[in-house]
Amino acid sequence: LADAINDGSNIDNSQVTITVDDGSIFQPGHIILIESEQMWVSSVSSNVLTVATRPYSGSAATHADDTTVTIVGIARLEGDDSDAVAFTDRTVGSNYTQIFHQEIKVSRTQNQVSQYGIPEEFEYQSNKAVPQLMRLVEKQMYLGARKAGSATTPRAFGGLGTFVTDNTLDYGSAITQANLEDTMELAYNDGGSPSIALCSPANMQVIKNIYDATTFLRVERTEDTIGMVIQNVMTPFGELKLVMDRWAPANTVYLLDPERAGFVTYFPFTFEPLAKVGDYERGEVVGEFSLCVRMDKAHAALTT
Structure with missing residues (x-):
C-alpha cells in the first residue's frame, strides 16, 4: 500500500x-x-x-x-494495547441482465415443402436462432453499454469496456512486444494475473508476427506444414494464451483473468411456441444474460 x-x-x-x-x-x-x-x-x-x-x-x-x-x-510493541483502525466502505460493481429474443415465423405452405437437407423449415429456422443470438451476446461483451432501462427503454449489460478502465495502455500505431508486456505489468502490479488475450484477426496476426521472428520458440515438428501458430506467449508477468475472436474490436486487446470474468445465465435460451393466429407457425427463442467482471484491476487492455 x-x-x-x-x-x-x-x-x-x-x-x-x-x-x-x-x-x-x-x-x-x-x-x-x-x-x-x-x-x-x-x-x-x-x-x-x-x-x-x-x-x-x-x-x-x-x-x-x-x-x-x-x-x-x-512492528508492534510487546504488551501494547490493541489499536482501532479505520474502515473503508466496500464498493461493489454492478451490471444488468439483458434479454435476447428472436421470433421464428414460417407459413404452413413453406413448412410442408420438401427441401434437400431440410426436413422442416420451422425446425431449421429455430435451430439457427440460437447461434445467431449467441453472436449478439458475444458482441455485447465487447461493445455493450450498461443501461438500467425503464418502461420504454430496455436494460442492457455493460461490456468489458465498462469495467476494464484502470490498467489500460495506448499502443499508438502498432502493437509491440514491449507494450504488450507493459500492459501485463500494469495488471500484475495491481495483483492481477491475466492469462488470456482476446484478439481480433488483425491483432492476432500482428502479435503472431512479433513472436514468429524470435529465437525462443516451442515448436512441434510436422512434415507437411510450414509456418508457425503462436498460441501462448511467455512474458515476465505470466503466460498469456492468445484467443482469436472475429468479433473482438480492432482497436483493443483485452487481457483477462478468466477466473474473475464471465457470463451469467439468468435464463437460458429457450424455445417457446406462440399462439396460432394465422396460416403460419410462430415461436420465439428468448434468453437473458449478463456479464460479471470482478476485481477490475486484475485485468488490462491494450488500446489505441
Whole structure:
C-alpha cells in the first residue's frame, strides 16, 4: 500500500508529524518508507501520522511534498494495547441482465415443402436462432453499454469496456512486444494475473508476427506444414494464451483473468411456441444474460 505526503511543504529531517492524503490506510506500528528513509508510526489521527524518533532505519532526510509514502511492514510493541483502525466502505460493481429474443415465423405452405437437407423449415429456422443470438451476446461483451432501462427503454449489460478502465495502455500505431508486456505489468502490479488475450484477426496476426521472428520458440515438428501458430506467449508477468475472436474490436486487446470474468445465465435460451393466429407457425427463442467482471484491476487492455 502506498500514499503520498500532503503537508503543503517539505518535511525536514527532524519533523515527526506527517500529513498524508489518506490516513485511513495507516495504523500504529506500521513501518513506512519515504524515499530511502524508514520511519515507525506511533499514532494516527485523521490524516496525520506521528512517527518515532527518526530515522527508524536509513538516514533522516528532507522530503518534498507529494513524495510517495509506502507501507513496508508492521512492528508492534510487546504488551501494547490493541489499536482501532479505520474502515473503508466496500464498493461493489454492478451490471444488468439483458434479454435476447428472436421470433421464428414460417407459413404452413413453406413448412410442408420438401427441401434437400431440410426436413422442416420451422425446425431449421429455430435451430439457427440460437447461434445467431449467441453472436449478439458475444458482441455485447465487447461493445455493450450498461443501461438500467425503464418502461420504454430496455436494460442492457455493460461490456468489458465498462469495467476494464484502470490498467489500460495506448499502443499508438502498432502493437509491440514491449507494450504488450507493459500492459501485463500494469495488471500484475495491481495483483492481477491475466492469462488470456482476446484478439481480433488483425491483432492476432500482428502479435503472431512479433513472436514468429524470435529465437525462443516451442515448436512441434510436422512434415507437411510450414509456418508457425503462436498460441501462448511467455512474458515476465505470466503466460498469456492468445484467443482469436472475429468479433473482438480492432482497436483493443483485452487481457483477462478468466477466473474473475464471465457470463451469467439468468435464463437460458429457450424455445417457446406462440399462439396460432394465422396460416403460419410462430415461436420465439428468448434468453437473458449478463456479464460479471470482478476485481477490475486484475485485468488490462491494450488500446489505441
